[in-house]
Amino acid sequence: MHKVVKDAYEAIQGIESGMTVMFGGFGLCGIPENCLKALAESNVTDLTCISNNAGIDNFGLGVLLRKHQMKKMIASYVGENKEFERQFLTGELEVELIPQGTLAERIRAGGAGIPAFFVPAGYGTEVQGTKEVRVFNGKPHLMELGMTADFAIVKAKYGDTMGNLIYNRTANNFNQSIATAGRITIAEVEELVPFGELDPNHIHTPGVYVRRIFQGKDYEKRIEFLTTRS
Amino acid sequence: MALDKNGIAKRIAQELRDGYYVNLGIGIPTLVANYIPAGMEVILQSENGLLGIGPFPAAGEADPDLINAGKQTVTAIPGAAFFDSASSFAMIRGGHIDLTVLGAFEVSEKGDIASWKVPGKLIKGMGGAMDLVASARNIIVAMQHTDKEGNSKLLKQCTLPLTGVNCVKRIVTDLAVIDVVEGGFKLVERAAGVSVEEIKKATEGNLIVEGEIPEMKG
Numbered sequence: 001m002h003k004v005v006k007d008a009y010e011a012i013q014g015i016e017s018g019m020t021v022m023f024g025g026f027g028l029c030g031i032p033e034n035c036l037k038a039l040a041e042s043n044v045t046d047l048t049c050i051s052n053n054a055g056i057d058n059f060g061l062g063v064l065l066r067k068h069q070m071k072k073m074i075a076s077y078v079g080e081n082k083e084f085e086r087q088f089l090t091g092e093l094e095v096e097l098i099p100q101g102t103l104a105e106r107i108r109a110g111g112a113g114i115p116a117f118f119v120p121a122g123y124g125t126e127v128q129g130t131k132e133v134r135v136f137n138g139k140p141h142l143m144e145l146g147m148t149a150d151f152a153i154v155k156a157k158y159g160d161t162m163g164n165l166i167y168n169r170t171a172n173n174f175n176q177s178i179a180t181a182g183r184i185t186i187a188e189v190e191e192l193v194p195f196g197e198l199d200p201n202h203i204h205t206p207g208v209y210v211r212r213i214f215q216g217k218d219y220e221k222r223i224e225f226l227t228t229r230s
Numbered sequence: 231m232a233l234d235k236n237g238i239a240k241r242i243a244q245e246l247r248d249g250y251y252v253n254l255g256i257g258i259p260t261l262v263a264n265y266i267p268a269g270m271e272v273i274l275q276s277e278n279g280l281l282g283i284g285p286f287p288a289a290g291e292a293d294p295d296l297i298n299a300g301k302q303t304v305t306a307i308p309g310a311a312f313f314d315s316a317s318s319f320a321m322i323r324g325g326h327i328d329l330t331v332l333g334a335f336e337v338s339e340k341g342d343i344a345s346w347k348v349p350g351k352l353i354k355g356m357g358g359a360m361d362l363v364a365s366a367r368n369i370i371v372a373m374q375h376t377d378k379e380g381n382s383k384l385l386k387q388c389t390l391p392l393t394g395v396n397c398v399k400r401i402v403t404d405l406a407v408i409d410v411v412e413g414g415f416k417l418v419e420r421a422a423g424v425s426v427e428e429i430k431k432a433t434e435g436n437l438i439v440e441g442e443i444p445e446m447k448g
Contacts, residue, residue: 026278026279026297026299026301026315027297027301028294028301029278029294029295029297029301030295052315075355076355076356076357076358077354077355077356077357078353078354078355079352079354079355080301085352085353088353089353095353097355097356099356099357099358099359099360099361100277100315100319100356100357100358100360100361101277101315101318101319101322101323101358101360101361101362101365102319102360102361104314104315104316104318104319105316105319105320105323107316108316119323119361119364120323120364120365121323121360121361121364121365121394122360122364123364123394123395124342124392124394124395124396125360125391125392125393125394125395126391126392127356127360157295167314168295169280169293169295169296169306169312170276170278170279170280170295170296170297170298170312171294171295172279172312172313172314172315173278173279173314173315174314174315175314176314176315176316177314177315177316204314221294221295222294223292223294223297223303224297224301224302225297225300225301225302225303226292226302226303227286227287227292227302227303227304228286228287228288228289228290228291228292228303229285229286229287229288
């Protein structure tokens, strides 16, 4: 099993212009910093990016925005990013906003081979659009589709050489579902250990989902809103 | 006198019950956590994957891997649990969260809520609000009764893009506690010193006033 690659540059090989790529993370928490940096340094453009958020102006997915590498962004919340707003308002960037739980479930379902499912979120709102509506237990639901991507990129705290992953605290967020939904899933981890060293009881993402893994470096782990008690 | 933000939060805290699992939105709802009655066990859920939100960390102890849904650094209480986003919304959609408190731009007398988008203004997205309002067992809206220009936020029909339909059960504003019932907004309590007339004037939707309306208890 040859899953271990040298670094982010080797890991993102095969990501081409026009592809769909999913990124784990919530805000700047649990984002694959190394791969984002490597992508920003590449010449790949016209990406459709799926991620809960779009980063901030100079970090996270915001870096891909600034370099105009994104054609479309699929997210649930995109505040705190001026360049995003600008590109959205001028029509440079196509944007699809999806309720957060529906986004998470569409990714989970995609990875689990479920083509469609029904949820109540968005009924009667502009999210409904032309989606099929069905009433279950007296409550209207919208049909939503499972979602996959050419590449899925996640960040974990620990990983082993078989691709097993353990996330840390709320840095799990979308990573666990996203890891299942890429045709090729790349995992960057803070600490890569030989297989057998992680407790099998504690694995969040079993290695079957992960095609490439590497130990990242120089994690900044920026905090978006540092809040402390006085 | 009209309540300030903390006053609204304090009144909403009276809705909490021992053993409740609660999701608090950003803004005034977050302040509710400061007024959980002593001795009452209330577990706060954060939709980014935490059950058991603790206080903000002490200076120097913030962990970038531990944030709330507002992306602020937080702590986790003893007995807390972490999970992924899909599980988090399964918890919400499955009806396991007892109460959701969130802010709003507008609420209609049918219980529709608009809270996420103002056309032509800032684009932010709905985040988890649509999922929460569509699935929580009980939804309380915390907001000012009128906007900065004095326009009512309790309307016959929402004018802004909706977050959800027919879902709000109770509204706590700076002026009053109001239930959404068949036929309109039922006045339940008024802020100390605020008259029914004042509330009526600030409410565009149909306000139902039955009998003597008590003042909120502090």
